[in-house]
Amino acid sequence: MIPRLLHPFAKPAKDRDDFRELVRAEGVRVWDSTGKEYIDGLGSLWYCQVGYGRAEIIEAVEKQMQELVYNLFDPWASPVSEAAAERIADLSPLDEARVFLCCSGSEAVDSAFKIARLTAQLREQPDRQIMLRRGRGYHGVNTAGTSLQGIAPNRENWGDLVPHVLEIDPDDIESAARVFAEHGDNIAGVICEPVQGAGGVHPPTDDYLRRLREMCTASGALLIFDEVICGFGRTGSWFGAQTFGVTPDLMTFAKGVTSGYQPVGGVIVSRAVCATLEADADFLFRHGFTYSGHPAGCAAALANIDIIEREGLVARADEIGERFAAGLAALAADGSLATYRGIGAVWAAQMPDGTEPAQTVAVRDAMLDAGVICRPIGTSLGFCPPLVIDDADIDLMLDVLATALA
Ligand SMILES: Cc1ncc(COP(=O)(O)O)c(C=O)c1O
Incomplete structure (x- = not known):
């Protein structure tokens, strides 16, 4: 049946x-x-x-659901959601970062993609639209994530995908150097898992991440680390960025942030990108999900992070x-x-x-x-x-x- x-x-x-x-x-x-x-x-x-x-997480979620579950679209805020954002930002290597919240790794990736493109637009670089993906990369299944993933069969049969996406070799950093040499001024960002997970568990080759960082900095592109698997302790640091000593501009996370007790994902946004978003007091960030910052999800994240720390x-x-x-x-x-x-x-x-x-x-x-x-x-x-x-x-x-x- x-x-x-x-x-x-x-x-x-x-x-x-x-x-x-x-x-x-x-x-x-x-x-x-x-x-x-x-x-x-x-x-x-x-x-x-x-x-x-883990009773501690279950009880935290239940308590939060009894107290309040409400959206966070302007003008609403929630203490537990603010606390989760602060906690996650503080664990990351990004100083004075802010955190956008959503419900999955795929939503996180599509959000990071939009933030990277938006940053270029707000910085008055309208032609900076190219995104680089890495062969073997997995970045979820939403529209941008499908276009950005390097596992070819996952991109097939969906009709046209997002334009302006170029692929770099997952191990040979010189392939990225060539793409930057040709398109540097038009690259909005590069997305890359510190350790590629669903593509077969591939740690980066020596210097790959550091060289990618240097190329992004030199050309003005944003480096996005997709930490959906690496984040929250998996690689022996809170984030893969810390394990490999390379600091990106945006970091996506999901999975381990709640250990799956609630569906939560998000994007950690560096101070420099936040500064661009905050520059015009009248600018409206037209992106967000009904469940962005869901209080029960945030309660789960805080309780889960407590356990990771304590144990x-x-x-x-x-x-x-x-x-x-x-x-x-x-x-x-x-x-x-x-x-x-x-x-x-x-x-x-x-x-x-x-x-x-x-x-x-x-x-x-x-x-x-x-x-x-x-x-x-x-x-x-x-x-x-x-x-x-x-x-x-x-x-x-x-x-x-x-x-x-x-
Ligand atoms: C690196 C990475 N990014 C994004 C995703 C997508 O996350 P989700 O399945 O929660 O949408 C995954 C899922 O395995 C992942 O490993």
């Missing part, structure tokens, strides 16, 4: 019985409707930093990384894997050369049957566990991976 729900990123013709129905979650584990237990090696979809069933989860990401790297290195050494990639608590295991994507899915399915969730990406398997995972569960996941590969 075909499900009534048209599932995201799934084949519409897939039978309802072929989905695994999840009904409960606690800590780093989830259970399906047959009672089967899984360790969640993907933090749901790269987002659950603090684990499931030292940002530092824990690096410990998780050391254990993952050691386990994956052993599998690569014995030929079970071709290689592995990652940093902090986000990793990919690269299947041996000659493996087909379908075989990679089969390995994933075997792991699901053995009670471990990971994500097939082409011919690699992605891991992004909750930052509260303990060493025993990391070892268990690696054991299940080893058995499935064998």
Whole structure:
């Protein structure tokens, strides 16, 4: 039977019985409707930093919903939304930044895209419209994000996309240098994940991010870091920008900001861009969503950030990384894997050369049957566990991976 729900990123013709129905979650584990237990090696979809069933977040959301849920279009404000914006801005490397809020990573990306173009228009550079995307990049599925992503199949079949988008090589920074040399004066911005996630977990090659920063600064383009996966501790710092020591002009976030307890995303906007937006007291920022700054979402974000801070989860990401790297290195050494990639608590295991994507899915399915969730990406398997995972569960996941590969 075909499900009534048209599932995201799934084949519409897939039978309802072929989905695994999840009904409960606690800590780093989830259970399906047959009672089967899984360790969640993907933090749901790269987002659950603090684990499931955290009463503190649930109670904060409930309390906020009982007190007030209201929009923030002018003239309204909310103390919890202002507090969340301040907290997020203070954790970021951007001094005196402001935070625009929305409900997803895709909304965050499309907002950052519009802010980058808007900044050029307000700075009286109307021809500065080009946006650079990076091969393999994933930036969500809204119109700008679809146009900006470097995963070609995701751009197909939607008709015409946003114009003035050029692609740079994901690893060879000289390709960006060539595009800047030719189009520098017309580039509004570049969007780039510090560590590419959905494209297969690719940390940046040496100097890539720093050189991109230099090119943007020299040409007057904005550097946008899409921190939707990297943000909130995943790479061993609050943001990937800090892990790699490169400061962008705009930063998008979502996922880990609430660990998924509420749908929240946003854009951290640097002081220089804010100065442009604030310059004319009569200028109206004609962008915003009904649920921008939703108080219940902001309550979830604050409670989630409290937990990340109190439990030292940002530092824990690096410990998780050391254990993952050691386990994956052993599998690569014995030929079970071709290689592995990652940093902090986000990793990919690269299947041996000659493996087909379908075989990679089969390995994933075997792991699901053995009670471990990971994500097939082409011919690699992605891991992004909750930052509260303990060493025993990391070892268990690696054991299940080893058995499935064998
Ligand atoms: C880097 C990045 N940007 C944007 C998105 C889109 O986020 P969402 O699915 O919340 O719209 C994702 C989702 O995985 C992502 O990884």
